[in-house]
Amino acid sequence: xxETASPDIVPDSEHRxxxxxxxxxxxxxxxxARFDRPIGWWLLFWPCAWGVWLTGAGxxxxxxxxxxxxxxxxxxxxxxxxxxxxxDLDRQVARTATRPVASxxxxxxxAWCWLLALCLVGLVVLLQxxxxxxxxxxxxxxxxxxxxxxxxxxxxxxxxxxxVFTWGLLVGWTELRADNWDALxxxxxxxxxxxxxxxxxxxxQDREDDALVGIRSSALRLGGxxxxxxxxxxxxxxxxxxxxxxxxxxxxxxxxxxxxxxxxLAWQVATLDTKDPANPxxxxxxxxxxxxxxxxxxxxxxxx
Numbered sequence: 001x002x003e004t005a006s007p008d009i010v011p012d013s014e015h016r017x018x019x020x021x022x023x024x025x026x027x028x029x030x031x032x033a034r035f036d037r038p039i040g041w042w043l044l045f046w047p048c049a050w051g052v053w054l055t056g057a058g059x060x061x062x063x064x065x066x067x068x069x070x071x072x073x074x075x076x077x078x079x080x081x082x083x084x085x086x087x088d089l090d091r092q093v094a095r096t097a098t099r100p101v102a103s104x105x106x107x108x109x110x111a112w113c114w115l116l117a118l119c120l121v122g123l124v125v126l127l128q129x130x131x132x133x134x135x136x137x138x139x140x141x142x143x144x145x146x147x148x149x150x151x152x153x154x155x156x157x158x159x160x161x162x163x164v165f166t167w168g169l170l171v172g173w174t175e176l177r178a179d180n181w182d183a184l185x186x187x188x189x190x191x192x193x194x195x196x197x198x199x200x201x202x203x204x205q206d207r208e209d210d211a212l213v214g215i216r217s218s219a220l221r222l223g224g225x226x227x228x229x230x231x232x233x234x235x236x237x238x239x240x241x242x243x244x245x246x247x248x249x250x251x252x253x254x255x256x257x258x259x260x261x262x263x264x265l266a267w268q269v270a271t272l273d274t275k276d277p278a279n280p281x282x283x284x285x286x287x288x289x290x291x292x293x294x295x296x297x298x299x300x301x302x303x304x
Contacts, residue, residue, distance in 0.1 A: 018036070019035075019036040024105070028105050028106045031099070032076075032080050032099070032100045032106060033075075033076030033077070033114070033118060034076060034079045035072075041068075042291060043165060043195075043287060043288065044071040044075045045067060045068050045072075046288070046294065046295055047165070047166040047169035048064070048071060048168030048172040049298070050187065050191070050294055051170065051173035051174075051187075052067070052172040052175070052176065053298040053299040053303070054173070054183075055176040055177050055302055056302040056303050058303060060176070063172075063175065063176075067125070067168060067172060069121070070121075070122055070125035071168065073119075073125065074118070074119075077115055077118035077119050077122060078147075080111055080114055081145075081148065082148045083099055083100070083102065084101060084108060084111055084112070084115070085149070086102075086148055093206055096206075129175050130175060133171050133172075133175035137167075143160070143164045143167070147161060152215075155216045155217070155218065155220065155221040156216075156221065157216065157217060157218075158195065158199040158217065158218045159196055161196075162191070162193065162195035162196045166191035166194075169187060170184070180247070183244045183247040186240045186243040186244035187240070187241060189240045190236070190237040190238070190240030190241040193233045193234070193236040193237040193240065194234065194237040194265075194287075194290070197230045198290075199284075200218040200222065200229060201219075201226075201230060201284045202281070203217040204226065204274055204280040205280055205281060206219075207219050226272075226274055227269060227272055234265040234266075234269060237265070238258060241258055241261075241294065242255050245257070245297075248301060248302070254304070257296070257297035257301055258297050260296075261290055261293035264290050265290060268287075
């Protein structure tokens with residue numbers, strides 16, 4: 001089936017062929033949870049891996065498997081909730097107007113049922129964790145619930161997303177240890193700045209529509225200074241990650257582990273074209289590799 005055969009397949013779907021072959025209702029539910037766009041759960045999962053691997057507890061593959069499943073389920077649940085809250089706004093933005101709830105293909109009642117099913121998967125994952133990590137994970141609920149409203153009240157909803165989308169770092173860490181809080185705080189701060197940077201890039205796609213309907217974003221706030229702003233956020237992220245590594249292990253050699261990730265972020269900024277509609281989406285998606293490179297750095301520093 002061609003990419004233009006199904007008008008309800010959103011423009012930024014990464015698996016158009018697979019999704020397009022599904023019957024209509026499963027296709028709509030898959031899109032509602034963004035299963036056709038795995039970049040979201042990769043970006044949610046990688047901070048989990050950072051927290052696990054920086055503890056020095058080794059590979060911890062079973063734990064990472066649970067956290068990956070939780071990332072897929074809870075990212076999906078978050079997207080369903082976001083679409084329920086933003087249905088009226090989504091109808092006014094070209095890129096989001098065909099979303100299942102906004103377009104009316106999925107009723108709000110069915111969407112709430114799908115949200116509950118995804119949360120039940122998250123609950124199964126939660127029960128695999130020790131009590132401290134369970135408490136940390138549950139503490140994110142208020143942040144997640146408030147996120148869809150941030151674009152209505154602040155020009156920096158990306159900063160709120162930075163707190164939400166990196167929470168897995170805290171969960172992964174507290175599942176295995178409960179010390180070195182200074183290193184963890186620096187790592188979390190850097191992760192939040194990383195999210196602000198990449199989500200500002202993502203928001204470039206919707207600047208015109210967002211301005212028309214009154215949605216606020218860092219991309220609009222920065223205006224013509226987007227590249228400089230993203231560079232600043234990325235530099236801050238690398239700086240805080242370096243501080244975290246130093247607080248964890250005061251060894252200059254350990255900081256070299258961050259060089260590949262820093263180089264990749266520099267490449268994103270250097271090649272970002274704010275006038276090419278396809279370029280920001282490509283640079284945004286490339287952050288799955290940033291996450292992997294930081295994860296590798298965490299494993300090296302934590303387990304060397």
